[in-house]
Amino acid sequence: MSDDLDAWLDESYPRAYRAACLVLRSPADAEDAVQEAFLRVWRFRDAIPPGDGRRAWLYRVVVNACLSRMRGDRVWRERGGDEALASMPSQLDPQRDVEDAELARCISDALARLPEHLRVPVVLRYFSGLPEKEIAVAIQRRPGTVKSRLAEARRRLSEDPALMAWTTLEVAQ
Amino acid sequence: MITDELLERGLANAAEEYDVPADALMKLRSELSPAPVRRRLHVRMPRLQTRGRWLAAAVAVIALVGIAIGVGGTNSGSPDRNVLFAGKSPSGVPPKSLDRGAFNAAPRAIAAQPPTTVTAGGLVGAHAPAGTTPSVPSVPSVVPNDSLTKIISTGEIDLQAAKGRVHDTYDRLVAIATLEGGFVANSETNEGSDPTALVTLRVPSSAFDATITKVRGITGAKVLSLQTKTQDVTASYVDLKARLHALSTTRSTYLTILSRASSIGDILAVQSRINDIQMQIEQLQGQLNVLTDQTSFGTLTVTVDQKAAPAAVVHRQSGMSRAFHRSVDRFVNGTEAIVGVVGPIALVVLILAVLWFGSRLGYRVLRRRMV
Numbered sequence: 054m055s056d057d058l059d060a061w062l063d064e065s066y067p068r069a070y071r072a073a074c075l076v077l078r079s080p081a082d083a084e085d086a087v088q089e090a091f092l093r094v095w096r097f098r099d100a101i102p103p104g105d106g107r108r109a110w111l112y113r114v115v116v117n118a119c120l121s122r123m124r125g126d127r128v129w130r131e132r133g134g135d136e137a138l139a140s141m142p143s144q145l146d147p148q149r150d151v152e153d154a155e156l157a158r159c160i161s162d163a164l165a166r167l168p169e170h171l172r173v174p175v176v177l178r179y180f181s182g183l184p185e186k187e188i189a190v191a192i193q194r195r196p197g198t199v200k201s202r203l204a205e206a207r208r209r210l211s212e213d214p215a216l217m218a219w220t221t222l223e224v225a226q
Numbered sequence: 227m228i229t230d231e232l233l234e235r236g237l238a239n240a241a242e243e244y245d246v247p248a249d250a251l252m253k254l255r256s257e258l259s260p261a262p263v264r265r266r267l268h269v270r271m272p273r274l275q276t277r278g279r280w281l282a283a284a285v286a287v288i289a290l291v292g293i294a295i296g297v298g299g300t301n302s303g304s305p306d307r308n309v310l311f312a313g314k315s316p317s318g319v320p321p322k323s324l325d326r327g328a329f330n331a332a333p334r335a336i337a338a339q340p341p342t343t344v345t346a347g348g349l350v351g352a353h354a355p356a357g358t359t360p361s362v363p364s365v366p367s368v369v370p371n372d373s374l375t376k377i378i379s380t381g382e383i384d385l386q387a388a389k390g391r392v393h394d395t396y397d398r399l400v401a402i403a404t405l406e407g408g409f410v411a412n413s414e415t416n417e418g419s420d421p422t423a424l425v426t427l428r429v430p431s432s433a434f435d436a437t438i439t440k441v442r443g444i445t446g447a448k449v450l451s452l453q454t455k456t457q458d459v460t461a462s463y464v465d466l467k468a469r470l471h472a473l474s475t476t477r478s479t480y481l482t483i484l485s486r487a488s489s490i491g492d493i494l495a496v497q498s499r500i501n502d503i504q505m506q507i508e509q510l511q512g513q514l515n516v517l518t519d520q521t522s523f524g525t526l527t528v529t530v531d532q533k534a535a536p537a538a539v540v541h542r543q544s545g546m547s548r549a550f551h552r553s554v555d556r557f558v559n560g561t562e563a564i565v566g567v568v569g570p571i572a573l574v575v576l577i578l579a580v581l582w583f584g585s586r587l588g589y590r591v592l593r594r595r596m597v
Binding site for chain 2: 062063066067070071072074075080083084087088091092153154156157158159160161164175176179180207208210211216219
């Protein structure tokens with residue numbers, strides 16, 4: 054592998070893996086999906102757009118790999134909110150802030166209840182930090198669609214029971 | 227409404243729950259890099275990939291061997307022997323019929339020209355060699371030991387026929403070639419007051435000397451010059467056969483590999499090599515066919531012209547007359563030289579004129595635009 058591409062993939066892998074975990078809710082599935090995505094990236098490395106465009110391109114490949122995984126895995130479809138919650142690592146790092154851990158758990162729970170077409174833009178926007186334009190490239194939709202989906206996702210998360218307390222706390226503060 | 231900061235913080239915390247597997251990148255690199263990397267986790271590899279690598283390695287080794295054998299080998303021939311005026315070409319060992327047993331031609335592309343059958347009536351036609359069957363060739367274990375001597379015999383004779391006998395001489399030459407089991411490869415005749423004939427005879431190498439003897443004995447024709455040449459091309463012939471044999475062996479091996487290849491990539495790679503080998507085989511076979519033809523039949527070129535009329539009496543010139551004629555000649559030559567030089571000078575002048583007018587025009591246009 055060329056050095057430049059190698060370094061970029063090394064740098065991007067952890068974030069892409071974690072994003073896939075948030076979307077798929079399963080580390081094993083996320084690892085397979087990201088592996089497949091990066092292999093595709095390598096195979097079509099000549100098509101990688103230069104500059105900032107490559108991040109969106111990479112996430113597009115990762116998202117497609119995740120969606121393929123989700124749509125092809127019947128067991129995954131049958132997972133409900135409780136099962137999704139159970140798949141999350143239960144062991145908390147004791148050194149982590151309890152509040153953060155609790156927030157993480159609530160977010161994961163609420164995220165699991167979001168449909169995939171809303172979950173993916175949320176993860177790309179608030180975890181991967183992609184702007185709406187790049188999210189549009191990643192999920193192959195128009196920027197207007199991305200905006201409306203993000204708005205709908207925020208609305209649903211705000212009304213989610215798991216996050217209700219947090220939103221109330223925020224308002225109180 | 228939930229804030230963006232809360233979402234970012236929450237998702238970041240949630241993502242930290244997932245540890246990136248330590249060997250994930252190593253696994254990825256091992257998938258991407260060509261050399262296999264020792265993996266800590268067992269990854270099920272498809273059997274086809276391992277076999278494909280062995281196949282590719284085998285193909286590469288055979289390709290190197292095939293190229294080394296096919297490209298190598300040098301043509302060497304013994305020096306020519308020029309013989310003037312009744313010099314005899316070496317009789318040597320009369321060439322035998324070509325042994326094709328070692329090279330069974332595959333049907334697809336070996337453009338082997340079949341040997342020609344010649345009788346007293348001249349060339350009657352060609353027939354395919356017996357024994358060739360459209361199947362994968364069997365591979366002999368060793369190159370066949372061939373001790374044939376291959377000689378290319380050529381000759382040129384200038385004959386002067388008596389007045390009015392050029393045509394008869396030509397007919398006689400054709401008859402000689404036919405009787406010796408050969409044929410007329412090329413002929414050119416000029417009728418008129420000064421007839422000439424140019425005939426190229428191809429006769430079996432074994433009958434080459436006898437043909438020359440008969441041509442020299444044609445009644446009413448005088449031999450003005452005779453030149454024969456022989457070239458021993460046995461080494462070249464044997465070398466060509468050896469290279470053909472090696473390439474055929476290589477091709478058979480590739481065909482075997484092709485029958486075992488299972489992936490599209492392997493099949494295409496092996497097929498590409500087979501195509502290259504086949505092309506080389508066809509080229510070498512073509513060269514061998516030419517050599518066979520040249521050694522099977524000698525080539526005798528006979529030029530026939532008519533005895534010239536007696537030269538006119540030339541009166542001796544006096545010194546003044548000679549000087550005058552010389553002066554006239556020199557004047558003519560000088561004039562011709564001047565005319566010969568005018569042409570190139572005119573061309574150069576023309577080119578310069580075009581360039582000059584072109585630059586002036588361009589300058590005027592430029593000036594107008596700048597104003």
